[in-house]
Amino acid sequence: MMKRRFLAILICYGMATSTGWAQDLWPSVTKEMKPWTRWWWLGSAVDKPNLSREIKLLYEAGFGGVEVTPIYGAKGYEDRYIPFLSEKWMDMLAFTADQADAHQMGVDINLGTGWPFGGPQIDEQHAATKLFLDEIDLKRGQALTFPLGVSDTKQSFSKLQALRAFKSNGEEIDLDNQMRNQSGSWTAPEDVQVIALFSGRTRQKVKRAAPGGEGFTLDHLGKEPVQRYFHHFQKAFQGKDLQIRAFFNDSYEVYGANWTDSFLEEFEKRKGYKLQAYLLDFAGKGNDKEREKRVKSDYREVVNAILRDNFLIPFTSFSNQHGALSKNQAHGSPGNLIDLYASTDIAECETFGSSFFAIPDLRRDSTDVRNVDPDPMMFKFASSATHTTGKQYTSSETFTWLTEHFKTSLAQAKPEVEQLFLAGVNHVFYHGTTYSPEDVPYPGWLFYASVNFTTNNSFWSHLPGLNSYITRVQSILQTTQADNELLVYWPIYDVWHDTKAPFKTLSVHHVDDWLHPTEFYKQSMYLQRLGYSFDFVTDAILAKSEVKDNLVVTAQEARPYKVIYIPSTQYFSEKTLENLLTLARNGATLIFETLPKDVDGLANLESRRKKMKELLETLPFKDDEENQYTKYGKGKVYLTNDIYSALETEQLYAERLARTGLKFNRRVTENGTYYYMVNHTDKMVDQYVQLNSTGKNYTLLDPQTGKTFKLPTEKDAVRVQIPSGYAWIVYVSDTDKTDVTYHYIDQSQEEKGFVHPWRVSFLNGGPQLPKARTLNNLGYWTDWGDEVANKFSGEAAYETSFSITKQADKAYQLQLGAVGESARVWVNGKDAGIVWAHPFTLEIGDLLQNGKNEIRIEVANLMANRVRDLDKRKVSWRNYHEINFVNIDYKDFDASQWKLMDSGLKGPVKLISY
Numbered sequence: 014m015m016k017r018r019f020l021a022i023l024i025c026y027g028m029a030t031s032t033g034w035a036q037d038l039w040p041s042v043t044k045e046m047k048p049w050t051r052w053w054w055l056g057s058a059v060d061k062p063n064l065s066r067e068i069k070l071l072y073e074a075g076f077g078g079v080e081v082t083p084i085y086g087a088k089g090y091e092d093r094y095i096p097f098l099s100e101k102w103m104d105m106l107a108f109t110a111d112q113a114d115a116h117q118m119g120v121d122i123n124l125g126t127g128w129p130f131g132g133p134q135i136d137e138q139h140a141a142t143k144l145f146l147d148e149i150d151l152k153r154g155q156a157l158t159f160p161l162g163v164s165d166t167k168q169s170f171s172k173l174q175a176l177r178a179f180k181s182n183g184e185e186i187d188l189d190n191q192m193r194n195q196s197g198s199w200t201a202p203e204d205v206q207v208i209a210l211f212s213g214r215t216r217q218k219v220k221r222a223a224p225g226g227e228g229f230t231l232d233h234l235g236k237e238p239v240q241r242y243f244h245h246f247q248k249a250f251q252g253k254d255l256q257i258r259a260f261f262n263d264s265y266e267v268y269g270a271n272w273t274d275s276f277l278e279e280f281e282k283r284k285g286y287k288l289q290a291y292l293l294d295f296a297g298k299g300n301d302k303e304r305e306k307r308v309k310s311d312y313r314e315v316v317n318a319i320l321r322d323n324f325l326i327p328f329t330s331f332s333n334q335h336g337a338l339s340k341n342q343a344h345g346s347p348g349n350l351i352d353l354y355a356s357t358d359i360a361e362c363e364t365f366g367s368s369f370f371a372i373p374d375l376r377r378d379s380t381d382v383r384n385v386d387p388d389p390m391m392f393k394f395a396s397s398a399t400h401t402t403g404k405q406y407t408s409s410e411t412f413t414w415l416t417e418h419f420k421t422s423l424a425q426a427k428p429e430v431e432q433l434f435l436a437g438v439n440h441v442f443y444h445g446t447t448y449s450p451e452d453v454p455y456p457g458w459l460f461y462a463s464v465n466f467t468t469n470n471s472f473w474s475h476l477p478g479l480n481s482y483i484t485r486v487q488s489i490l491q492t493t494q495a496d497n498e499l500l501v502y503w504p505i506y507d508v509w510h511d512t513k514a515p516f517k518t519l520s521v522h523h524v525d526d527w528l529h530p531t532e533f534y535k536q537s538m539y540l541q542r543l544g545y546s547f548d549f550v551t552d553a554i555l556a557k558s559e560v561k562d563n564l565v566v567t568a569q570e571a572r573p574y575k576v577i578y579i580p581s582t583q584y585f586s587e588k589t590l591e592n593l594l595t596l597a598r599n600g601a602t603l604i605f606e607t608l609p610k611d612v613d614g615l616a617n618l619e620s621r622r623k624k625m626k627e628l629l630e631t632l633p634f635k636d637d638e639e640n641q642y643t644k645y646g647k648g649k650v651y652l653t654n655d656i657y658s659a660l661e662t663e664q665l666y667a668e669r670l671a672r673t674g675l676k677f678n679r680r681v682t683e684n685g686t687y688y689y690m691v692n693h694t695d696k697m698v699d700q701y702v703q704l705n706s707t708g709k710n711y712t713l714l715d716p717q718t719g720k721t722f723k724l725p726t727e728k729d730a731v732r733v734q735i736p737s738g739y740a741w742i743v744y745v746s747d748t749d750k751t752d753v754t755y756h757y758i759d760q761s762q763e764e765k766g767f768v769h770p771w772r773v774s775f776l777n778g779g780p781q782l783p784k785a786r787t788l789n790n791l792g793y794w795t796d797w798g799d800e801v802a803n804k805f806s807g808e809a810a811y812e813t814s815f816s817i818t819k820q821a822d823k824a825y826q827l828q829l830g831a832v833g834e835s836a837r838v839w840v841n842g843k844d845a846g847i848v849w850a851h852p853f854t855l856e857i858g859d860l861l862q863n864g865k866n867e868i869r870i871e872v873a874n875l876m877a878n879r880v881r882d883l884d885k886r887k888v889s890w891r892n893y894h895e896i897n898f899v900n901i902d903y904k905d906f907d908a909s910q911w912k913l914m915d916s917g918l919k920g921p922v923k924l925i926s927y
Contacts, residue, residue: 048443110255123260126219135238139242175277260328310613313509321353359399390537406440419877444462455883537580544670607652687743688706702733710749738850756824766815779806806916834875838857
């Protein structure tokens with residue numbers, strides 16, 4: 014891979030002139046490397062001057078693109094609403110694309126309004142569909158009267174699709190020939206239980222729909238409804254040069270939509286038997302629970318297949334026909350998430366809620382966070398789809414409900430986005446930014462579920478700190494390949510075989526139900542703790558995989574894998590077992606924790622069991638031995654519950670880096686290996702580490718500052734010195750290097766410099782600027798007892814002078830101590846950088862002079878105190894249609910009883926020499 018030069022961009026303050034900056038070791042920045050943001054258009058009440066203004070401000074803050082999602086509007090502004098897809102709306106979209114292009118930004122759009130897909134083009138016939146399994150108990154001689162209606166009286170569009178009666182001994186009476194009767198009756202010959210299968214409608218409407226986008230939710234499982242949906246956009250887009258990079262589909266929140274009118278035909282075509290022939294089992298009323306599991310598994314597999322074939326693949330085709338990519342959030346779908354993520358051009362996961370991190374002093378107030386913890390292992394479902402299919406981007410809806418409104422700091426955002434990077438995500442979208450006209454009073458238009466990355470947010474001038482960090486990390490992640498040694502098989506059939514309600518959605522909110530209890534999850538966590546890197550693999554991906562030079566190749570553009578690991582499974586496809594053994598015969602290495610117990614599903618059960626038995630008999634394993642191994646053709650097959658020993662036998666070693674407590678993501682190019690390392694522990698990690706990848710040169714690329722340094726080695730080990738909350742990128746290469754040696758913090762001492770008073774002046778913000786004052790002791794402005802300061806959200810400058818005897822053989826680090834909440838530092842009139850996350854330190858030695866020095870620290874707080882004041886004074890600022898504006902618990906928002914949030918600079922500010 015050719016070396017690239019890192020372009021000077023607005024967000025990289027002072028990078029090009031900083032000591033240690035080596036331009037040719039950072040990739041050239043593309044718009045995708047910068048963070049993007051979901052851009053809500055409330056009521057689509059947009060106009061060209063404000064669109065132009067906001068795009069310019071987003072660009073200057075370091076954003077690479079926007080994802081337009083029209084939603085409900087603000088009250089009192091109805092005269093500004095623009096109907097979705099109208100000529101005026103399309104003109105605004107075209108203007109947005111032109112303005113974005115002029116700033117080297119991109120535009121994605123939601124292919125709809127709000128979520129999920131639906132709208133006025135979806136009549137009841139093509140709306141989201143659900144099944145009804147009505148039960149009717151008849152005594153001998155009682156009659157069933159036709160036409161038979163569904164029990165749900167709200168249904169205005171339903172169809173009887175199967176009708177069976179069951180005697181007490183389980184014997185079935187097929188009544189399907191009675192279904193078309195418009196009159197007459199059927200008399201029970203004895204006591205029977207009748208089960209009637211109806212297709213009906215969920216009657217769900219588009220959530221948070223924008224004007225012109227209201228209507229029923231789409232039937233995502235039906236071929237005709239999907240094509241009808243896309244045809245509506247085909248007409249709107251006809252003859253237009255859209256300049257849209259990607260069309261987006263949000264998470265699958267199509268509640269109760271578990272059917273389509275043609276499902277029985279689809280099922281029989283794919284499974285070879287009639288689902289209605291097992292209606293008692295499907296309804297959960299039979300006595301054979303094992304058969305019930307198998308029938309429901311087959312049903313779930315067919316739902317998965319038609320969601321992919323009838324919706325996601327056509328969605329990608331439609332997008333590509335219009336010169337755009339498809340981007341899809343598969344989570345929440347009723348199917349194999351990895352395969353569904355892989356069915357579009359860009360797989361997108363999401364973070365919802367906030368995680369606990371041990372980083373000292375990182376604020377986490379239990380009243381301000383939702384009672385959910387994002388599971389980073391869940392992110393790997395999306396990145397695995399990307400890696401195994403050889404695609405470039407895994408995106409994420411990022412920071413949804415990270416904390417309560419107006420209380421999220423940039424410092425809290427950092428470790429949360431780092432979890433995504435560690436899991437393989439490389440294209441983040443903030444959740445998000447609300448378009449807000451300049452004439453709307455503070456706090457402007459806002460969306461109810463997001464961190465408010467809006468221009469009215471008092472951290473806006475410091476947002477380039479976070480954005481530049483993300484840009485640097487993503488520049489590496491997007492121009493390299495994941496160096497994951499293992500493929501870990503996801504046993505989806507174990508998930509699908511249960512006796513719960515037929516429909517089974519796999520959402521981010523219920524991982525404790527479908528993911529955490531599984532052996533697959535436990536083994537994946539174990540491998541990660543050991544220090545192995547891996548992707549998940551499915552039956553469908555294995556079916557397309559090949560072996561080359563004893564490595565498993567899942568796609569032409571994918572990086573090969575060294576081992577396939579199959580955790581313990583109960584239900585397994587004999588076709589997948591055959592594919593696995595074929596891969597082994599051709600040179601692959603397989604490791605089974607246990608051998609599969611049985612085939613999945615009910616279709617052709619006995620013949621498939623026979624096939625599996627024959628395949629397993631080709632493996633000469635003994636029943637009474639725990640750890641076994643056999644050659645198999647050109648490859649090898651292990652049967653062991655000791656995965657660690659098996660991998661070491663294959664000379665596949667875990668990264669010792671994991672023993673330090675650091676988390677890492679290993680990436681490769683033709684020229685070397687990159688280790689993205691993050692310290693989420695409560696202490697500095699300072700030790701020599703021997704990395705699995707070795708080379709002549711070890712280079713630190715500091716993603717926080719953009720500087721690069723040569724790292725010394727000792728006996729093939731490199732010293733890492735990473736403070737809690739900090740991240741490094743270590744680049745190992747035989748060819749690429751930099752000459753400036755890194756200064757480790759050794760023999761540090763505090764300089765006795767800060768003895769003069771601090772002058773505090775307020776720069777911008779509101780509702781009004783507090784009066785300036787001088788402080789003998791540094792402290793928050795919210796500790797002054799000043800009511801004007803207590804209401805204030807914005808920026809204030811803390812200034813003082815200090816004297817030092819500067820020594821040429823010393824480096825100097827500024828430590829800010831407690832900051833509420835971010836700061837930009839100036840030393841002797843020169844920009845030293847933005848300090849926006851823990852550990853709130855800066856290297857300033859290059860800017861210091863011998864003798865007297867001037868320092869200015871511009872501190873920004875959050876919006877919380879000003880919004881608190883608005884609510885205490887009962888100012889009407891939240892006035893929206895639909896859901897209006899809610900708090901983190903989805904209750905009416907009211908900040909009037911909040912405690913003041915610490916704001917300003919408490920310190921202690923220290924200057925450390927070393």
